[in-house]
Amino acid sequence: xxxxxxxxxxxxxxxxxxxxxxxxxxxxxxxxxxxxxxxxxxxxxxxxxxxxxxxxxxxxxxxxxxxxxxxxxxxxxxxxxxxxxxxxxxxxxxxxxxxxxxxxxxxxxxxxxxxxxxxxxxxxxxxxxxxxxxxxxxxxxxxxxxxxxxxxxxxxxxxxxxxxxxxxxxxxxxxxxxxxxxxxxxxxxxxxxxxxxxxxxxxxxxxxxxxxxxxxxxxxxxxxxxxxxxxxxxxxxxxxxxxxxxxxxxxxxx
Numbered sequence: 033x034x035x036x037x038x039x040x041x042x043x044x045x046x047x048x049x050x051x052x053x054x055x056x057x058x059x060x061x062x063x064x065x066x067x068x069x070x071x072x073x074x075x076x077x078x079x080x081x082x083x084x085x086x087x088x089x090x091x092x093x094x095x096x097x098x099x100x101x102x103x104x105x106x107x108x109x110x111x112x113x114x115x116x117x118x119x120x121x122x123x124x125x126x127x128x129x130x131x132x133x134x135x136x137x138x139x140x141x142x143x144x145x146x147x148x149x150x151x152x153x154x155x156x157x158x159x160x161x162x163x164x165x166x167x168x169x170x171x172x173x174x175x176x177x178x179x180x181x182x183x184x185x186x187x188x189x190x191x192x193x194x195x196x197x198x199x200x201x202x203x204x205x206x207x208x209x210x211x212x213x214x215x216x217x218x219x220x221x222x223x224x225x226x227x228x229x230x231x232x233x234x235x236x237x238x239x240x241x242x243x244x245x246x247x248x249x250x251x252x253x254x255x256x257x258x259x260x261x262x263x264x265x266x267x268x269x270x271x272x273x274x275x276x277x278x279x280x281x282x283x284x285x286x
Contacts, residue, residue: 033070038087040078040146043207046158050206052076055083062090071099077144077160077207078151080123109141116175118192123147126168127212130176138176142168142210142235159204162243166199169233169245172212177251181219181227191257195228196248203242210237227251 037052047054053061055078061067073091075084084103091100109128117125126148127140144151150164174192217230228250235243 033072034068035072035074037074037076037208038079039076039207040080040083042146042151043076043078046207049158052208055079055087058087059090062087062094062096065094067094067096067099069096069098072102073100074102076209077142078146080145080147109143111143112140112171112175116178117171118174119171121149124149125171126164127171127175130172130179130214136216138172138179138214140172140175140212140214142212144207159206162199162201165201165205165235165243166245168212168235169243169247172214172233173229173231173247173249176214176216176231177229177249180216181229181251182253191252191254193250193252193257194247195250198246199243201243203237203240205235205237205242208237210235210242212236225252225256 036058038055038058039047039052041054041056043052044054046052058073073087079087088100088103091097091103111122111125112127112129113125114120116129117127119125123145126143128143130138130140132138144160144164148164150161150167177192213234213236215232217232218228220228222228228248230246230248233245233247234241
């Protein structure tokens with residue numbers, strides 16, 4: 033019996049060096065019936081929903097239902113939608129819908145798609161780059177805030193302003209299943225139109241922390257901050273123009 037962990041072709045270096053199998057290789061194995069009935073296949077990172085469904089259907093067609101019996105049972109999570117992550121394209125959402133745990137913390141599965149914007153131009157070595165983990169944590173605290181504080185169900189998006197973020201890495205994370213945990217530390221309302229939140233997040237793989245993010249952020253309703261943001265944007269443009277006005281005048285006089 034062999035246990036095959038299937039990762040997307042984009043993680044070819046990891047697959048070749050660390051013992052997973054590429055999705056394209058599994059497709060070829062199925063088509064040529066090179067699978068033992070006692071083998072087990074588990075999904076890793078990077079597979080799209082279409083790819084997962086295709087491999088599962090091909091396995092059933094070739095008579096390999098049993099080796100894929102855990103294909104859906106493990107790691108089946110609903111990808112968090114735009115209303116929670118503020119990402120328009122599904123492949124750029126890196127987490128599942130957060131679920132509350134017995135201790136009041138929240139957990140999401142890390143769901144990496146090969147088409148994700150961060151992976152599109154930077155994959156080196158075997159481990160997941162740190163920016164993927166940081167972005168997953170960013171999406172997580174936005175998602176939990178939407179669920180807990182900002183009525184995401186009503187279709188109203190939160191405006192999130194970061195005040196401070198601290199990141200530490202404890203170990204490499206690899207393109208196999210992992211989770212993002214969120215613990216809310218404090219919530220205050222310094223003014224009626226905003227909430228100030230501090231939280232700690234961990235990326236966990238094989239029950240070990242790989243990254244920790246401590247964050248301090250403020251939540252606004254979009255209609256409350258849009259005018260202020262525009263005013264500050266106009267002021268920034270005018271300040272930049274004033275700083276270059278003397279130079280422009282000198283050039284015009286030449």
